Amino acid sequence: MSYLRLLRQRSVLVLWLAQSLSVLGDRLYALAVMWVVYAATGSASLMGLVAVVESLPYIVLGTVGRHAVARFSTFGRLAWVDAARALVAVALPFLWSPDVWGVALLLVGVLLLGTLGALFDPNLGALVPDLVEPSRVQQVTGLFDLTGRIARIAGPASIGLLLLVVSEVQLFALNGITFAVSAVALGWLARRYATAAGSEEVERSGRARPAARAWPTVRAHPRVGLAIGLHGVALFCSAVTAVGMPALLATRYGTGAAVYGLVTAAVGIGALLGNPLASNRRSGGWLGVYCAAWAVQGVATACMGLALSLPALVLLATVTGLVTPATSVTLRAHLGAFAPAERLRLMSVDQTVIRAGGTAGMLLLPFLVDASPRGAFVVGGVVVAGVALGALLVASRALRPDAVLPVSAAAHGRPVAAE
Structure with missing residues (x-):
């Protein structure tokens, strides 16, 4: 509604x-x-x-x-x-x-x-x-x-x-x-x-909006920088599922394109179900939700490499789709609360990081998939889950929740986004 x-x-x-x-x-x-x-x-x-x-x-x-x-x-x-x-x-x-x-x-x-x-x-x-x-x-x-x-x-x-x-x-x-x-x-x-x-x-x-500098903006908002870094790592590791799923299905289950379509549909259905949950989440604790969602997705990806049956693999694919909106919506909604100049720069930095991570993953991780499709899923999933939990630990122990505020938020008439 x-x-x-x-x-x-x-x-x-x-x-x-x-x-x-x-x-x-x-x-x-x-x-x-x-x-x-x-x-x-x-x-x-x-x-x-x-x-x-x-x-x-x-x-x-x-x-x-x-x-x-x-x-x-x-x-x-x-x-x-x-x-x-x-x-x-x-x-x-x-x-x-x-x-x-x-x-x-x-x-x-x-x-x-x-x-x-x-x-x-x-x-x-x-x-x-x-x-x-x-x-x-x-x-x-x-x-x-x-x-x-x-x-x-x-x-x-x-x-x-x-x-x-x-x-x-x-x-x-x-x-x-x-x-x-x-x-x-x-x-x-x-x-x-x-x-x-x-x-x-x-x-x-025809005058452009002022362009905020990337590094000072990220330094001013360390929790956002931590989340963007996690996003880049996760997109780097996502090459495992993008490249490795057909190989995993062929080598582990002896199936082809039809089952690949089923797994892809399971991810999509999970994402559609998870989207309303992510968009209607109550504000507050955004970084905890973000890191927890990536941790769950990492664990589910690792378990795909260990799954003993095809129904279990499809279920795990659904879980990965279910938590995906919690990652994308949570971060972008938080960035949307910043003042316009900082918001644009942080979104641009996030896009740069995930593009670089995704491109590097597509260039490097296929070699790991060739060596062992199941092992690639386990390694990729463990890395994502480990980095997510590590980011959450660093944020809770080393960064104060309200240590910094968005630069010039008041000047733009926008609400201040609490870190």
């Missing part, structure tokens, strides 16, 4: 519908680009290269591009970013050819879309909390988290139906259409709710 109340607000409804379509388009794009590259080259290594190329702009801009990212901190400027993404995505099917030059061109397109995404994602995340009153930031964070959960389930299902009538390359054009819809919605928000994006003066004058 809390989501329905949020969707009665026209600004939230318009942005949610547009982003639901856009996120679904992203899922189609992610699947399409892998299929196109593999069909053209037959190389799994090039598929991995695509993932690295797409993540590289997030890491670079998150590390040294704080001023560039901050220049797009309004709804109006994000509308232009999505319009540019639409042009790139729609152009790809017309420029594509199944040869070396076609693959090279596709990688350039992936790099451009990754760069635009690195400008878009942290800014949108930082702007969403401004659409609602402070007491409902956690709920609106959960609502947009739910969008991603649904897309992860609907994406693979819809791509099978779409490929009956269009080619893989044409899926890029469909993704471009979703970007165009998002651009229109953001343009409407820029005109109707300019103050929600910072101020009318910022929208009209």
Whole structure:
């Protein structure tokens, strides 16, 4: 019911519908680009290269591009970013050819879309909390988290139906259409709710929101820094399940794609069930909830490598999905309570860390999976659980809960987020 109340607000409804379509388009794009590259080259290594190329702009801009990212901190400027993404995505099917030059061109397109995404994602995340009153930031964070959960389930299902009538390359054009819809919605928000994006003066004058420096901001909020570090470790280890699940199912249970789909569906169902619980959690003790959720997910992942039966594996997959929203919603909702400049910088740092961690994991951990799929699950799960419990111990013993307060929160009229 809390989501329905949020969707009665026209600004939230318009942005949610547009982003639901856009996120679904992203899922189609992610699947399409892998299929196109593999069909053209037959190389799994090039598929991995695509993932690295797409993540590289997030890491670079998150590390040294704080001023560039901050220049797009309004709804109006994000509308232009999505319009540019639409042009790139729609152009790809017309420029594509199944040869070396076609693959090279596709990688350039992936790099451009990754760069635009690195400008878009942290800014949108930082702007969403401004659409609602402070007491409902956690709920609106959960609502947009739910969008991603649904897309992860609907994406693979819809791509099978779409490929009956269009080619893989044409899926890029469909993704471009979703970007165009998002651009229109953001343009409407820029005109109707300019103050929600910072101020009318910022929208009209073209001046960017001040860009906070990463290291001083993280040092000022050590518990947030600890949570972001844990997030990076967890995403590094997530490569074990992403790469290792098919190998585990084949070597341990002698099953194939059908059971892999069942396990993936179990994770998705768990996440859908866990989302309302995470978004309606009472405020307070956010770091304890965050670390506990990662610890549970780590233990469940390790137990997957030790599971003796397929039903037990499916149950553990459901558990990992159930606690996943408690990690994403809890952290992003807490960051959403910060003043706009600090909020944007912390969200950008978080995105940089998880992209770097995920990319490193995809490059390194497949070797561990090749050596022992079951052992990789155990090692990855134990590392996540151990780091989560260690972070909680450090926070409870070495960091005072209210040691620091968000910088300039009062100046922005935002509530102070207690550490």
